[in-house]
Amino acid sequence: MTASTSAPSTSAMLQLRGLGKSFELHHQHGARLDVLDEVELTLHAGECVVLSGPSGVGKSSLLRVIYANYRPSRGVVRVRHDGDWLDLAEATPHQVLEVRRRTLGYVSQFLRVIPRVPALDIVAEPLLETGLSTQEARQRAGTLLHRLNVPERLWLLPPGTFSGGEQQRVNIARGLIVSRPLLLLDEPTASLDADNRVVVAELLEEARAAGSAVLGIFHDEDMRDRVATRLFPMRPFQIT
Ligand SMILES: Nc1ncnc2c1ncn2[C@@H]1O[C@H](COP(=O)(O)OP(=O)(O)OP(=O)(O)O)[C@@H](O)[C@H]1O
Ligand SMILES: [Mg+2]
DSSP, rough: OOOSSSSSSSOOOEEEEEEEEEEEETTTTEEEEEEEEEEEEETTTEEEEEEOOOSSSSSHHHHHHHHHHHHHHHEEEEEEEETEEEETTTOOOHHHHHHHHHHHHOSSSSSOOOTTTTHHHHHHHHHHHTOOOOOHHHHHHHHHHTTTTTTTGGSSSGGEEEEHHHHHHHHHHHHHOOOOOOEEEEEEETTOOOHHHHHHHHHHHHHHHOOOOOEOOOOOOHHHHOOOOOOOEEEOOOEE
């Protein structure tokens, strides 16, 4: 584990306090799944915290709550946005979009393919939203795709027919092309070979060195040991 690598800053970027998420199981006589209960976590700039625990324990659900895909049932999700704390549990949809655009990135396991849009533009799009010219954005997208070993002959094709690992690398490139202070990663390297995992680990180290805070899920133990500065074990939940 790279715990000895000192963080460039100790400023908190994310605070979870008393965070809970319950799912009502309508088909099971109103049984309730308390997937997240009293989660307390502070994430600092420059660290990479890896969520650990068995399948089904609620790791992906926690990332979805933080990204505001799921509304929490209890507690707060405080994100440092433009220097101020903002509770995403209470934020307006407009605020959530602003936070996602500039502060909070999320790389899911699978690429959401947009029909007819070539890989290069899928990766370049987040840069265009920051006001960069199309030419500059495409150039930077190409540099990152090249680094992730996506062959140039694929860049102008829509990724629908790409292999799982090629799609995953396009997804990672899209998620990392804009440097955001907070990064959520849900098994971004699951279908990658060893060489490409190393590239992703290096990209994450660079993001941390630039001050980003990373919260991720990595099933592969080597990858976890390489990128984690700290593990956050998750407890099995209750069904009531
Ligand atoms: N929208 C939902 N409605 C009902 N139950 C859900 C919903 N989303 C997640 N769950 C349940 O919450 C539990 C945790 O799921 P989650 O995907 O967070 O686990 P995980 O720790 O990421 O597992 P894995 O390691 O297999 O990816 C599961 O039992 C799942 O069925
Ligand atoms: Mg999961």
